[in-house]
Amino acid sequence: VGGGGQPKPTNLEIRKARTELTFKEDMDLPLRKSHENPEIINLYKNYLKEPLGHHSHHYLHTTYAPNKTRDMATYNVDEAAGLDSILARYPKHPQYLLPIIIEESDKKGYISDPSLVKIANHVQMHAPHVESVISHYHFFPRKHTSDTHVYLCRCHNCMMKGQKKVMQAIKEKYGVQDFHGSVSKNGKFTFHGMNWLGYCVNDGPAMLIKRTGGDYVETLTGLSGDNIEESLNSLKGKTYKWAKNNIVEQSLKSKGKEYSLLENHISVKDAIKKAVQMGSMKVIKEVTEAKLLGRGGAGFMTGRKWESAYKADVKEKYVVCNADEGLPSTFKDWYLLNNENKRKEVLAGMGICANTIGAKKCYLYLRYEYRNLVPNIEADIKKLQSECPELAMLNYEVRLGGGPYVAGEENAQFESIQGSAPIPRKDRPSSVFPTIEGLFFKPTVINNVETFACVPHIVQQGSAAFKTNGLPKLLSVSGDVERPLIIECLLNGYTLNDLIKDAKARDVAAAEIGGCTEPLVFRDKFSMPFGFGKNVLNAAGSVVLFDTACDFGEVYSNKLHFMADESCKQCVPCRDGAQLLHKAFDQMRTTGKTKYNERSLKTAAEAAKLSAICAHGKALDPLFDSACEYLKSKKPL
CATH class of the missing domain: 3.10.20.600 (Ubiquitin-like (UB roll))
Structure with a gap:
């Protein structure tokens, strides 16, 4: 009496009364004994047959066996060879977990147990926690299966153009049963499925290839059941295959409208200089009057977001550009980042935002599938900072993701950068926005690629010109x-x-x-x-x-x-x-x-x-x- 969440009895009289009531409740039940329960009787009659019989003993009794202790550090230590040179380049902090994982996976094709333990010690995390974080990503195998991993896109575009036939041909020619890490019968390829490659719209069906030893991904497009072997056998040497841009552009200028984000080319150097001269409140006012809405899906007022972060009385603030374009059939961000002029406008927009709200660090979170864009982005960052002294002290960093669609959710993205699993924050009150508690739980502005690309246009041309006849x-x-x-x-x-x-x-x-x-x-x-x-x-x-x-x-x-x-x-x-x-x-x-x-x-x-x-x-x-x-x-x- 008093267990099972009941109020704790305070004296003997209450305990006695509750005991009597419990017995009375039991006596008044229409069915008190389990062997008289019709459902139990029916279970034994039709399946278990008899009490203490073979079936009842097998299914109703529990058997215990000792657990085998898994000591990750006692495996082949040679599997962690060369990792020290990678770790030496990164500070000992959880936020560097994902970059280290990516480098080690590039080098060896998988994350071994000894490597995982070493990485965990370096970033000051427990090994099981690191293993849990890795399990949320798509591109970091935990054991060696082959030197080439093949990811087949199953977006609408690829499926409409015959990806099912390609999958069937792979099953027949390579002897695989599914696309959940199955290894080909010749041991050369490991096959996976993926939901959205991105640039596959150029010529589907398509697949992404990741070969051990390279810091890039490759793309095979225009596939068919007949050319699959030829396509996979063409993967040789260090020259990688990358998708050509086959996308048609229809701008507003081509339709006779006054302003076009695509065709109006601006001087990012002049836009940055003007933004600094205007000051924070005037920039925020201009962005607000332009009625710039977030381009990632939520459509939140960009000016209000920037103003909230600007007013936060905290020294440490961040700017994050969300380039994790994981929503199938969306490729506008890839298109912008694949264009040199537009790429610079995105980086300039991030810089203007950082200067406006008082941030010292900018992250561009780029989806793993777009990683071949990293060299061009980093080169443009250096060029932009050399040409614009206003941004010389700003710290830009391109941070690669690891595949999951949910990493595009703002709080999941913060968690990923911090070194945690890329999942939404479940304990965040609905009234607490990223501009209050964002990355590293500091005030943060996170905007989409297209949103940041609009900013230098608004600053240089003015809000009135930008929103002429409507928002582009x-x-x-x-x-x-x-x-x-x-x-x-x-x-x-x-x-x-x-x-x-x-x-x-x-x-x-x-x-x-x-x-x-x-x-x-x-x-x-x-x-x-x-x-x-x-x-x-x-x-x-x-x-x-x-x-x-x-x-x-x-x-x-x-x-x-x-x-x-x-x-x-x-x-x-x-x-x-x-x-x-x-x-x-x-x-x-x-x-x-x-x-x-x-x-x-x-x-x-x-x-x-x-x-x-x-x-x-x-x-x-x-x-x-x-x-x-x-x-x-x-x-x-």
Whole structure:
């Protein structure tokens, strides 16, 4: 009495009364003995057969076995050879964990146990913690399987152009069963799946290649079942294969508008000098009056964000450029960073922001798949600082990610830079924004690549010129189009119908707006304008067009696969719910029914929506609802 969370009895009388009540409750129960329970009787009758029999003994009893202690440090110490030279270049702090992991993985192709222990000691972390952090990334194997790792992209663009046939050819020719780390029968390749390569829109189907010994990635595009062996056998020497830019640009100037982010070239040197002369409050005022919204998806007012960080009475502040473009079918940031002039504008925008809010350090967090851009970015940083004395003392750093889509979430990105697992912060109050507690829990401005690219234009040309007739916005357009496009539009009534016309697409039946997490948009919503907020199409950046020949059931299956595969696994309703909903949808799509009842599926979707920490889990419910509605109608809604 008094256990199981009950209030602790304060005297003998209360204990006695509670004891009597407990016995009375038990006596009044209609079913008191387990061997009289109809469900237990039925269990023994149909399955366990008899008490103390073979089945009941096997399934109801527990067997204990001693655990084998794993001492990482006692493995082959030669596997950590050469690591000391890498560690010598980095301070002993957790924030350098990811750069060290990337260098060691580049050199040896995997992270051995002895290497992990050495790295953990250097960055002052426990080895199991480091192992846990590594497990959240996609590109750092923990054991050697082959010297070449192959990652096949399964985005809409690649799947629409025949990636399934490529996968089937690989299974037949290389003897692999799946794409979860399977090794080819000749031992040369390890095959993986990935959800978004990025520049694969240039010529899908595509795959990313990571060979041991190189500090770069390679790309094979235009694949087919017939040329897969020839393509993989062409990987020789130190000359790496990199995607060519096949993207068509449609700027506002080409449409006769006054201002174009793509075609208006400015002097970043003059813009930086002018920003310093204006002073912080005038720069913030100009950015605010330009009505510049965050280009990463949330659409938050950039001026308000900068003002909040500026007013924070703290010496240590940071600026982070979010270049982890992991949302499938979005490639505008890669397009900007792949252009020398636009790349300098992004870096200048970061510098202007740092000078405005009083930050001394800028991070450009670049997704791993884009790592071949690092040499050009770092060269442009040096050039910019040599030409602009105002930024000479500013510390820029390009920080590579490791693959997971969720690392694009701002708090997950902070955690990644700090050396922790790239997952959203679950203990952050909703009222505490990054401008109060961001990177290293200090005031931080984090903006998207496109957002920072706009800043020097606003400073040099003025807010009035920048927002003439509406705000310029870049949209990544792919799918059933002749070639992928970067369309620059004005957020002033520009509709999906307008985009379809500009893209010269035909027989469009549906579109995906804003990435894999969003429901498909059918013809009844083609007249809606792009923007941020309610009653508009999300202008985050990606638009995939599907014609009438498309199998929308397969598209929805791919979207739900993405939701399950890219869950950070922190929230149980998102982790388990995404797997459940994907499995149930595929059953309904192929057989017309599922073993899960409708109520349990609805509960799983709603639980993720209500309890998920980040937007990824919250998107499950509307996405699954839309997928089920499509199955019921079997036609565009």
